Amino acid sequence: MKFISVLLISFLLLPTQLIVAAEVNVYSARKENLIKPLLDRFTEETGIQVNLVTSQADTLIKRMQIEGRNSPADILLTVDVARLYRTKEHGLFKSIDSEILLNAIPEHFRDKDNEWFGLSLRSRVVVYAPERVNVDALSSYEDLANDKWKNRICVRSSGNVYNQSLVAALIAHNGIEATEQWATDFVNNFARKPKGGDRDQIKAMATGVCDIALVNTYYLAGMLNSDQSEDIEEAAKVKLFWPNQANRGAHMNVSGAGILKHGPNQKEALQLLEFLVSDEAQHWYAETNHEFPVKPGISASNILKSWGEFKADNLDLNLLGENNQQAVLLMDRASWK
Amino acid sequence: MFYLISQHDRAFSDQTRIEYGKLFRRFVLTLITLLFCVPLLFVFGSLFFSAGDIWVHLFDTVLKDYVANSIILTLGVGLCSLFLGVVPAWLVTMYRFPFSRLLEWALLLPMAMPAYIIAYSYTGFLDVAGPMQTTLRELTGLNYREYWFPEVRSLGGAIMMLSLVLYPYVYLLSRAAFIEQSVCVLEVSRTLGCNSREAFLRVALPLARPAIVVGLSLVMMETLADYGTVQYFSVSVFTTGIFRIWFGMGESVAAAQLSAVLLLFVAVLLYLERRSRRMARYHHTSSRYSQLLQKPLHGMPAFVSLLICGLPVLLGFILPFILLVNWALSTYSKVIDSEFYKLLMHSFLLALVTSMIAIFIALMMAYSNRMKATRLNKFIVSTVSMGYAIPGTVIGVGALIPFAWFDNTLDKFLYDNFGISSGLLVSGTLFTLVFAYLVRFLAISINTTEAALGKIKLVMDEVAKTAGLSVFNMIKSIHIPMMKGSLLTAILLVFVDVMKELPATLILRPFNFNTLAVKAHELANEELLAEAAVPALAIVLTGIIPVILISRSISQSRAGNA
Secondary structure, eight states: OHHHHHHHHHHHTOOSSOOOSSEEEEEESSOGGGTHHHHHHHHHHHOOEEEEEEOOHHHHHHHHHHHGGGOOOOEEEESSHHHHHHHHHTTOBOOOOOHHHHHHSOGGGBOTTSSOEEEEEEEEEEEEOTTTOOGGGOOOTGGGGSGGGTTOEEOOOTTSHHHHHHHHHHHHHHOHHHHHHHHHHHHHTBSSOOOSOHHHHHHHHHTTSOSEEEEEHHHHHHHHTOSSHHHHHHHHTOEEEOTTTTTTOBOEEEEEEEEBTTOSOHHHHHHHHHHHTSHHHHHHHHHHHOOEESSTTOOOOHHHHHTOOOOBOOOOTHHHHHTHHHHHHHHHHTTOO | OHHHHHHHHHHHHHHHHHHHHHHHHHHHHHHHHHHTTHHHHHHHHGGGSOOTTHHHHHHHTTHHHHHHHHHHHHHHHHHHHHHHHHHHHHHHHHEEOTTHHHHHHHTTGGGGSOHHHHHHHHHHHHSTTSHHHHHHHHHHOOOTTSSOOOOSSSHHHHHHHHHHHHHHHHHHHHHHHHHHSOHHHHHHHHHTTOOHHHIIIIIIHHHHHHHHHHHHHHHHHHHHHOOHHHHHTTOOOHHHHHHIIIIITOOHHHHHHHHHHHHHHHHHHHHHHHHHHHHTOOOOSOOOOOOOOOEEOOHHHHHHHHHHHHHHHIIIIIHHHHHHHHHHHHHHHHHOSHHHHHHHHHHHHHHHHHHHHHHHHHHHHHHHHHHOOOHHHHHHHHHHHHGGGSOHHHHHHHHHHHHHHHHHHHHHHHHHHHSOOOOOSSTTSHHHHHHHHHHHHHHHHHHHHHHHHHTSOHHHHHHHHHTTOOHHHHIIIIIHHHHHHHHHHHHHHHHHHHHHOOHHHHHHOOTTOOOHHHHHHHHHHTTOHHHHHHHHHHHHHHHHHHHHHHHHHHHHTOTTOO
């Protein structure tokens, strides 16, 4: 009995930090299988052990707030800029002065106070069924509210942060009123109630449920590169269109990170962040996750390259965070489920 | 003389020591159980803060959807589980028909299947792009929109998915109740002219009602707390609303307030449950048990029984299981590595440890209530019971707050006085995680234990006391054997629930610590369903082992069995 009790207690109090030479603690909203290989490479190169917890960004932010000044987290990784902005608003990040980071990351993909940094890029684009859609009929996000797309559009729910960020960008460009009108008309064009994820929209389109969908670039690339033959077949039935090329360019978002001011391993945290913008890491993002490298001069994966050069929106990404709440309220009013 | 006095003194002080000891134990017990209320009190506490004009927005736009859909979903799942659970429980207990012995435990299998997993697999199978509709189109040459097909991802679909995996709660508890019933009562009913249907409706069902209602309330609470399924199906209910307000709008106070509204729902549910139990204090009037003779069925009745009992297993387990296996076959070599066994171990140990602690605490609380039910005790029991209906994420945050406060206060005290920093001692360990599980799942073990204990007449305790049995011996040799089936049920339910638990695990787990549910969620969330099938299958298979073991000992637990 005593033995069992001891075993039980030691199991329950499994220490958060085992004592090792050097380590860095990462709270990550990026899923384990999409970041662990890179972190393992970092450990191989530097000998610094990386401790990882993954969860949704908002629960991680909440956890850090509650843990307060003793929070063990050194770095927060997110997959959307709105969460980076929110973390900054809560005063959890600290400003970082690093030549390496500043040189590697273009200005509009990082925070103006150097509290967070974009690490990889993705665009939310239009995909269409070429059998049923003449590519000349496509032009911009704004145009998707046009009557001609009635019952032809598939998109996931407004609970999804990528949709929220897109609407936040539209608010930044066109103002609240115009965007609300746009959202209302856009929702009227839906072929079905929003459901599923981005890949589901592509699959639905391949079977003829709709003619147009909004998806993030890496989902389409992931399907084209899948082990499942159905995925490849379905993805091959659709084509990608870069919206708003005649004016501001396609909507961009970043996955990114910042260093937390209460973190106990500041030096190692900076080392890790700098590693994530190294040529090797940037190349990995491109090849494995099919994201666009944030660092200029690193080549994208072959699938990404096959979609050609495109013009990207240079909007200050902080605005996506700032407008996030407005975007959600607006989507509620427009009955975007 | 002196000797005598000191002797007397000693006897007196022994007496007081026992009294104080009792009082102290009571105090500690109350304190421990009160701790489990803390996360829920935080939720209620939010009602005293202002959330600004966000409520105006909610009233104007989405709130009525949340309320209406939540009510339809909960009632729908409740009704379906009632039918899928009670009828088969009666059939397999009272009759023998083809495969009835197998179905006895097979009916429990869907319980091992997490709701979001069954939702993923049915969607993959039945959705427009899935094999079912593709084949349909190929066979008929029709295009999409030229034929009608039920939509899986809808409110109705969510009711089906949740019912298919939750009905075992009703089945398990009602079967345990049917088994615990004295056959004599049924035989008497027969001699009084009841046919077997009437015996079921007029005698067995009312006697089993407390247990069935417990099962039903668990099902409805679990439905209210579900997030994975409704989110995947884009059905707007309370939980999806809570997350939308919290994550989408960054309004944590309003989110907590919405949780408090959800709790009011649950409070009503629980009140009804308790009232039904109070109004009908059914005790076994006879303690004479005789061997339960299962009546053999032939022909049409046997076939119908097989159908009624087989369908839930087929739809809730076999079909999704085959779909998962099919997916897993193509991906297992990629997903199973040395890390995978660690996940298995983590999930299993967490489930085991939590279910053991939960049954221990439930017994303590049930007994302290039976011996002396104070107002505070009742309050604690009813508060803790609500935890089951709160979304895991809200519980997770609620559990983190008191521990982080403790850690930070201790750290500050040590730092100010001795210059030592203790950092976070408890928060961020598995201790916090198990605590959160308990807050969420204690309701199961408490309700089940209380219902079982309530069925043992208080007269029995008096008799035991007169016979000179100590309280401990009374519990050991009278109560436990009578409650064995229900206690095992409680352990099993918590075990399986922890295996499947996701949101609280996500937010509270320590560094480098994953479970099968986390792995399945991460893969499915990246829309890699084929990969997610491997950890999902592992959850199901690990869950099956205790399901089978415990189901067997419940069958054997019948008092009439020698």
